[in-house]
Amino acid sequence: MKILHLISSPRGEASFSIKLGNAIVEKLQAANPGSTLTVHDLTNTPFPHLEEVHINSFFTPQENHTAELTAAIKHSDEAIAELKDADVIVIGAPLYNFGIPSTLKAWIDHIARAGHTFRYSEKGPEGLIKNKKVYLAISSGGVYSEGPMKPYDFTESYLRSVLGFMGMTDITAYRAEGVSIPDLKDLALDKAIESIAI
Numbered sequence: 249m250k251i252l253h254l255i256s257s258p259r260g261e262a263s264f265s266i267k268l269g270n271a272i273v274e275k276l277q278a279a280n281p282g283s284t285l286t287v288h289d290l291t292n293t294p295f296p297h298l299e300e301v302h303i304n305s306f307f308t309p310q311e312n313h314t315a316e317l318t319a320a321i322k323h324s325d326e327a328i329a330e331l332k333d334a335d336v337i338v339i340g341a342p343l344y345n346f347g348i349p350s351t352l353k354a355w356i357d358h359i360a361r362a363g364h365t366f367r368y369s370e371k372g373p374e375g376l377i378k379n380k381k382v383y384l385a386i387s388s389g390g391v392y393s394e395g396p397m398k399p400y401d402f403t404e405s406y407l408r409s410v411l412g413f414m415g416m417t418d419i420t421a422y423r424a425e426g427v428s429i430p431d432l433k434d435l436a437l438d439k440a441i442e443s444i445a446i
Contacts, residue, residue, distance in 0.1 A: 249276070249280040249282075249283035249284070249335045249336060250283065250284050250286070250333060250334050250335045250336070251273060251276055251277070251283055251284065251285045251286070251334065251335070251336045251337075251338065252286050252288065252330060252331065252333075252334035252336070252337045252338070253269055253270075253273050253285060253286070253287045253288070253337075253338045253340070254288050254290060254337065254338065254339045254340060254352070254355065255269065255287065255288070255289040255290060255291065255340045256290045256291065256339075256340055256341055256342070256348065256349045256351045256352035256355075257291065257340060257342045257349065257387075258291040258349075258351075259342075263340070263342065263387070264342070264387035264424040264427050264436070264437055265340035265341055265342045265385050265386065265387040265424070266340055266385075267424070267437055268340070268385035268386075268387060268422060268424045268437065268440050268441065269338050269339075269340035269383075269385035271385075271440075271441045271444060272338050272383045272385055272422065272444055272446075273285060273338055275444050275446045276336060276338075276383075276446055279446045286330065286334070288330070290349075290351040290352060290354070290355055291349075291351055294351050294354060295323050295327070295351070295354040295355050295357070295358050296323065296354065297350070297354050297357070298354070298357050298358075301316060301317065301320040302320050302321070302324070302358075304317060304320070305317040305318075305320040305321035305324075306321065306324065306361055306362075323358050324358040324359065324361060327355060327358050327359050328358075328359050328361065328364055328365060331359055331365075331377060331380075332377065334380065335380065335381065336380070336381045336382075336383070337380060337381070337382045337383070337416070338382075338383045338385060339352070339382065339383070339384050339385065339407065340385045340387075341384060341385065341386050341387075341403055341407065342386070342387045342388070343386060343387065343388035343389075343392060343401065343403045346400045346401065346402050346403075347402045347403060347406065348402075348403055348406065348407065356410055359414070360410065360413075360414060364376065365377050365414040365415070366413060366414050366415070373413065374415075375412065375413055375414045375415025375416065375417075376414065376415055377414045377415040377416050378415040378416075380415075380416045380418065381418050381420075382411060382416050382418065382419045382420070383419075383420050383421075383422065384404060384407055384419060384420070384421040384422065385422055385424075386403055386404060386421055386422070386423045386424070386425070387423070387424040387425065387427060388401075388403075388423070388424075388425045388426075388427070389426070389427055389428030389429070390425065390426060390428065390429065391425050391426045391429070391432070392423075392425060393423055393425060404421050404423075407419070408421075422440050422443055422444055423440055424436050424437045424439075424440040425440075
């Protein structure tokens, strides 16, 4: 088994999404001896936010690429190859301002490419990244999976939608939530880790 662990929190060892993601990876490795792990910290090696040159590189046939377009598309090509090579993807996603960090959004913008990770046909859109298992390690200061703040959660719903559009529909989400709430914070991570079922 090939595991790809994507980290999007800049908080390092203090990050709950990283701790939860690491716990998922550890359980995967324990259940699958001999598995390989690739860790991609999007905060240390961030993908550039899309600019005109990136868009042009995506929609220009490869045989017509200039040196500039070849350099611009490199991040996307490498990320898609890394994604296709993995059997399991673990995505750490802290909830920032009701959504995902911009580093993770930038990664998504580079992998969501027509003709590579999805395509349009007479039957409508079809995801091309299939037979993958995805685990989401979501952390949040408040409780967003239920209750009055649920409508403000655009993290899990967005990731399920955009990944599913690309064919990754087997998604399981685990949450360390309430990490800033006095009555919940001390047990939030332990509760999340205990809930992991591989």
